[in-house]
Amino acid sequence: MLIQQLRIFTVNYSYTAVIISAILTSISLILVNYVIACFALIFLFLPLCNVVQVRQAVYIGAIFGAVSAGILNYWMIPAIARYAQSSLTLGIGCWLLSVLVISSLYALQFAAFAKARFANTSFVAICFNAFLMASFWVIFEWMRAALFAGMPWLSYSIGISQAGSLFMAQSAAAGSVYMLSFLLVLVNYTFSHAIHSEAWRWLLLPVLILVTQFIAGVWLYYNISQQAATTGHPKISTALVLASLPPETVWNEHNGNALVERLLSLNEEAVVDNPDLILWSETVIPWTYSADDDFLKEVSKATSGKNAHFLLGMSTAVDQNSNAVFNSAYFFNPTGEVLDRHDKHELLTLIERPLFNDNGNIILPFLSGNGLVVQQGARQQAIKTPWGQAGVLLCNESAVPALTNRLASDQVSFLINLGNDGWFSDFFITKQHFYNGRLRAIEARKDLVINNNRGVSGLIRASGDIGARYHSERSSVQRVDIYPNQIAPIDYHYFLYTIFSATVLLLLVRFYRRTEILSA
Template identity: 30%
Template sequence: MSDSEHDTNAAALSESSGWWSVISPPRRSLDVLAAVLTGVASAFALSGPGNAWLSWIAVVPALCCLYRSGFWRAFLFGAVAGVVETAAIWYWLAIITKQMLASVWLGIMFLSVLGLIYAVHFGTLYALIACVMRGMGRSRRTILRALLVVLIACLWAAFEYGHTALMMLISHIFPLPMGYAQWRTPAVIQVASIAGVYGVSFLIVLCNAALADSLFRRRFALIPWVAGFLLLCLLGGYLRLRYVSHDAVQGQSVAVAVLQGNIPAFDKFDRSKSSFLAHRYLELGGLANSTHPDLIVWTESAVPWPLQEDDELVTTMLRVTEPSHACHILGATFPIKGFTNKYYNSVFLVQPDGDITSQYDKRNLIPFLERTIHLSIMPASGTIHPAGREYVVGPRPPYLDSPFGRIGVMVCNENLYPPVARESAQHGGEFLVQLANDAWFLESSPINQHFAIALFRAVETGRDTVIANNVGISAIIDSCGRIKTRSEMRTHVCLSGKVERRKERTFYVLYGDLFAQVCAGISVVAVALSLVVYRRPVPDGDGRSAGAGARPPDAEDAVAGRNRRRDKG
């Protein structure tokens, strides 16, 4: 072979290993399309109420591509899938920012930052999955293929667990594990009482990985085993739904009424409209009294102005339940003594005579809306809250003491994080209440997502859950995640029903995210061993070493094969 031909081949080999080679050949363009398809399918599964079935196949296209991908190609595929999923699910972030700050560009910036976070998350996840695939080799032995499928599911669950912890630390918003797609399938989500939502994600990705492996290798021996395991989990879920009791306190169910005010977001904090707001809740309170409840639950910031002892309107609202002798739980802004513009976002247990006997102050504040962040692009107050208030993290654990036992409390976005509800149950909460105000959302998608997540907190803790949301969805949910009653969005309504007081602790309450932590440990070991194998020289078709970090047969092998055929010719 001449020097010029050698230089040409060397250039071709160098070009094939560059970043641009990911999308240049037609096959790789199809691989990127598969990553886009995975992102779209995952988004639809998580955001559409009738699209849960998509979650069982959503990741298959991307996983099939990873079998023939190196580390960086897999990272790029994952980044593409993450960006697409972010844009499809959280598009409303740009809309709500424009609504509150009159700047669509600022909303696009926030969405871009979120997209970058998800790109890194999924890119790293897919790259490590490709690494484990490479480490396991292309064995056709069923036992090794089964091990690979389990390791992929472990990696996925571990990354969701780590991602949720990270998002809770930096933003207190936006974690959305794949398991939430199954909120309408009670038998499937019962595994959350043991393994949390990450256990449901594990099952979903296990099925995706088995399908991808079978399609890629065209050998289907794994399918019956995975299907059998899934059916076993479903059987356990059905048995729990039908037979398992969470030790409800006998004869002590609590009659509950939920007030959904449907107050527009900006009207709620306009003091000139306080009479309208009070009239709406007094009307709903009268409807609630007619159902003879033990407890009436209001929404987050139902009284949006600071509570003052000499405020006659507040006093009237606090005593609205006196005719029915019912206690009530309501959200209100509570000023911190000694500060002029610092408040707690609080929840109060109020006796029928208007006396406040217990209080919880929200601890997980939403950045920019509740937690001030001073940036040059933000208002001088550092917040986009309509009232310009600065909220402070509360010091109290998440529960209220009441005549009906201890009640666990979550405020708005706090239901996104399993540890909050778990802590409530650990402190003796016998049922849960979530107070929220989703009036900020102009779209229905985030409201549906917010509601779906609450069902998992009920299953994980084994506690009946009451949701009081200003614009909906309000509901009463049993300890297995079944909806007893619910409201429609954007209507003012009074819901009524009963919740059971429960004391038994689920495995999840006792041990938390042990399953996800075990998955993380297994993943670390698997990735470490795979990296050792990945860095070993891999012989090419002539038996020569391809060098450390060689990729699976793709462009490099194509160039080498073409050269050998030309030399022979």
């Protein structure tokens, strides 16, 4: 009875159902809740079953994209107004622009599906349509991730909701977040078809997909756990220096000394247990690196006596004649000598780099107010450490699966994510940042340690287990152990190549059948 009422509701109130779907999908992403995601899209796909014109599909996609973007990007308004030294109007303008972009892309995605889907109701046609919907969804997610790598607020993936489940997230080891999205869309679409056609036997298919994904996840989890336990690599005892500096912090002659003393005090606390590695957060030091830096000399006085290496975020001057800098992570030996450096690759558009090109003027005054011009780094490879290659992801780079894949080619032994979520510490982005790290750890099959200023810091195992999690606005030093390994990950591009190839094949079949009908 309830399912029949749902079907009637979506027929009579189709756009209301689409709005409900957008709200539920947004909640699943905000909470990183895989249960809600398993049925959120049913309210979207049911109205699509009644669509007879491409124009109707465009409306459905546009409404879904606009509502979901409006909810997921609400943080832009208060964050820009508060931290970018800007007016409320600019925040609203950026929010509306994100709504327009995402709405347009979903409209295009649904128009493509409506144009390509098979019209008959045979078993084979229904299976093809379910695959086409899932593949189009993944292809458009991949396109958004590629186009907006520097603007993660335009490339939310529904698959991130699965990161809340240790076992359901394991499929990311084979196909990254895109496989998680593909399976979710398949589940929701087949549920929708069963409800729309009242063919209850079809309900077995989404249940079978979910059960298979769970069982496969259990097997993958225990398999990688066993492999990681037998690698024989020694652990890396690590101290996380959680400075918890608020974004309003100003380093000047009035409070600079107090801030330095605070950081040096944390450093003294970090070396007490004689760790192998001390990790600071991204841009914890607001000035550019210099070999004669007094602060670094004071830090190395404490580490040299304990034989602790340290990695911290610090800017690198591009040249002496400009304000251009690289956003970098420096790796030092215990005496303060630079052993290696990693520069940020994917800069945050409108925050670190101008819109459209590096020489443009369209940028929010988060950093530009200080006269800094951040450029894409010159040294983006993994860094060499005494414990093997370390793949470094700076801040939003943990949301880019392609970077993890590239670092894996450098034969990394573990991953490090240094970030600064001070600008967004009051919003759900900090939680998403942490769970993006979980997916990167599963994809690469490497331990990933996170030090995220005012965000969620901790350690995620190669298996996806959360080894440690800290989220506090108070300064502290936390201890974690990293276990390096040389387990070879699966390149997720193989999954994407398969999806692209199968989609092209289905579109050729669809075109051939249409041509055959027209010529008959």
